[in-house]
Amino acid sequence: MVAVRWYLRYGLSYRDVEELLAERRIEVDHVTVYRWVQRFTPLLALTAAADLRERVPEIAGGAVVATLATAGLLVVGRTSAAPLIPTVVLRRRSVLAGLSVMLAATATMLSMFYLGSLYLQITKDAAPLRTGLAFLPAAIVILAAAHTAAHLISAFGTRRVAVAAFLTAAAGTALLAGAVGTDRTWWVVAGLALTAAGLGPAFVAATSARCPASPPRTPDQRPASSTPATNSVERWASRR
Amino acid sequence: MDAGPADFADGFIVLAGLAVAMAVIAVPWVPDARTPARHGHHG
Numbered sequence: 001m002v003a004v005r006w007y008l009r010y011g012l013s014y015r016d017v018e019e020l021l022a023e024r025r026i027e028v029d030h031v032t033v034y035r036w037v038q039r040f041t042p043l044l045a046l047t048a049a050a051d052l053r054e055r056v057p058e059i060a061g062g063a064v065v066a067t068l069a070t071a072g073l074l075v076v077g078r079t080s081a082a083p084l085i086p087t088v089v090l091r092r093r094s095v096l097a098g099l100s101v102m103l104a105a106t107a108t109m110l111s112m113f114y115l116g117s118l119y120l121q122i123t124k125d126a127a128p129l130r131t132g133l134a135f136l137p138a139a140i141v142i143l144a145a146a147h148t149a150a151h152l153i154s155a156f157g158t159r160r161v162a163v164a165a166f167l168t169a170a171a172g173t174a175l176l177a178g179a180v181g182t183d184r185t186w187w188v189v190a191g192l193a194l195t196a197a198g199l200g201p202a203f204v205a206a207t208s209a210r211c212p213a214s215p216p217r218t219p220d221q222r223p224a225s226s227t228p229a230t231n232s233v234e235r236w237a238s239r240r
Numbered sequence: 241m242d243a244g245p246a247d248f249a250d251g252f253i254v255l256a257g258l259a260v261a262m263a264v265i266a267v268p269w270v271p272d273a274r275t276p277a278r279h280g281h282h283g
Contacts, residue, residue, distance in 0.1 A: 009244050097270045104262040108255050115255075119248040159272040163263045170259035177252035181245030191252075198259065209270050 003033055004040045098210035101162055105202035108169055112176075112195050119180060120188065134189050138196035145200030152201065153208050162205035169198030 003017050012020070014030035014037070021028050074090075077083040089095055113135070120126040120134055153161050172195030179187030 009246070093269075094271045097266075101262065101266065101270060104258060108259055111251065111255050115248055115251045118243065119245075122243060123245055123248065157272045159266060159270045162266040162270045166259045166263035166266060170256045170263065173252045173256040173259060177249045177256060180249040180252060195255075202262075205270065 001040060001044070003028070004036050004044060007033065007037050008041065008044065092210070095210045098206045098208075101202060101209060102206035104166070105169075105199050105206060108173070108195070108202075109199050112173065112192065112199075116176065116188065116192055120185075123181075124185060134185075135192060137189060138192040141193045142196035142200040145197045146204050147200075149201030149204040150208075153205065158205050158208050161201050162209070165198045165201035165205055167198070169195050169202065172196070172198055 003021060006012055006020060007014065007017050014033045017033045018028060018030040021033075073085070074087055077085050077087045090099075116135065117131050120131045121128065126134070149161055149165070172191050172193070175187060175194055176191035179185075179191055
């Protein structure tokens with residue numbers, strides 16, 4: 001079964017598989033590998049489909065729970081005298097735009113960390129410390145880019161910075177997609193850093209997008225749409 | 241099944257697609273406000 005999977009997944013020839021098996025002291029002729037592939041491919045396809053089908057309830061369940069939790073938050077927000085997020089705030093376009101940018105940037109960042117570290121550890125057999133070091137340039141770049149973004153926004157506006165930020169993140173993830181499966185491990189590090197260079201400004205654009213519509217702030221009163229995380233990014237970015 | 245390089249490449253391509261989609265959506269959606277760069281104190 002493993003031999004058939006190697007053949008199908010990695011685009012090896014029957015002779016390649018024969019050689020790989022021989023390295024593991026399993027003597028099998030390439031014609032036999034061919035017969036196995038003919039016989040077991042439909043079975044493997046069925047198993048893969050079943051695997052995916054098994055996960056559908058899990059994925060759908062997560063989406064349902066998230067939707068219910070959001071609905072619950074909105075109901076509490078409408079009925080509570082002192083809501084965490086006044087629902088009227090969510091009707092403002094600038095707030096919704098800021099939240100969308102924040103959601104997309106967070107989704108991209110977490111997925112990048114998840115996929116990047118799994119890739120380096122599973123496929124490249126990198127030790128956890130080495131994997132962490134591969135993310136170090138990205139961590140530095142994301143902070144520096146967020147800092148620069150505060151100034152770029154004052155010069156070019158939130159919209160342009162947000163667009164440029166997401167295009168940069170797209171270029172970074174495209175670089176990662178190109179580097180995956182090759183020996184260009186440095187490209188992975190560069191891809192992570194380039195994606196981070198886009199995400200830092202995206203976070204700052206997200207918080208700045210909702211600023212014009214927000215009421216003036218006093219030190220003890222923060223806009224209801226911000227979270228401690230966005231506040232700290234904004235604070236950091238605006239610090240000089 | 242273990243994840244292979246192709247799975248990771250697919251994942252990164254999805255992320256690139258998400259980022260491009262977000263860049264396109266941001267054009268009409270994100271307000272074009274210019275906030276002054278703040279210096280000194282912050283709340």
